[in-house]
Amino acid sequence: MLDAAFIQQCADPSLKPAIVEHFVAKAGSQDPLAVTVRSGNRLVLVPKPTTPEEALAVIRDNLGRNTVRVGITQYPAGLGIVEAGQLEPEMVKPCENIRMGTALFAKVFRIVMKWYGNPTAKEVMPQVMEDALIAWQTGYFEGVAVFRAEDPSEAKPLQPPQGIPDDRNEPAGSEKNSSESEVSAEPASDPNKASIRIDLTGIGGRP
Structure with missing residues (x-):
């Protein structure tokens, strides 16, 4: 809670x-670094991030070809982002x-x-x-x-x-x-x- x-x-x-x-x-998720990746209805297995940098790397690797949710609220990581380079580290800050x-x-x-x-x-x-x-x-x-x-x-x-x-x-x-x-x-x-x-x-x- x-x-x-x-x-x-x-x-x-x-x-x-x-x-x-x-x-x-x-x-949502209790893990602020949680990254969930889906391809259609299929869950894609990705390495579990242990640092914000690792979380952003997983997001960048999947953004644009899969649905990516991140953090406590499982926020849609690709919203308003044209390319992976626009990702902000604040996204994984609780x-x-x-x-x-x-x-x-x-x-x-x-x-x-x-x-x-x-x-x-x-x-x-x-x-x-x-x-x-x-x-x-x-x-x-x-x-x-x-x-x-x-x-x-x-x-x-x-x-x-x-x-x-x-x-x-x-x-x-x-x-x-x-x-x-x-x-x-x-x-x-x-x-x-x-x-x-x-x-x-x-x-x-x-x-």
């Missing part, structure tokens, strides 16, 4: 800590990987939410979350390449779904609704600079 202070420092602020933990537990991965996952979640019609019914939210995780793992949702798709320009604050605990670390009496529905007038084309803010409170790990 990720440390709460680490999540607070590194994760995209549009995601509650419980969401980040659930996201990493279901679709905090930066969390920052990049959670910002991109927040966009994926918004895409799925928009497809569902931005529902507020609690019983719908676990399915939305599940579809968002599948979209993250496959890169697609309903035929849309979610990583390269435009960030939805409108979003509604989400209600905590039934069956999934709320963020219990929320201070009593805190004004957690003050910024839940803030929406930028312009969609973010860069997934790492998504400006739309959604409250995903409560979609944490299932009990």
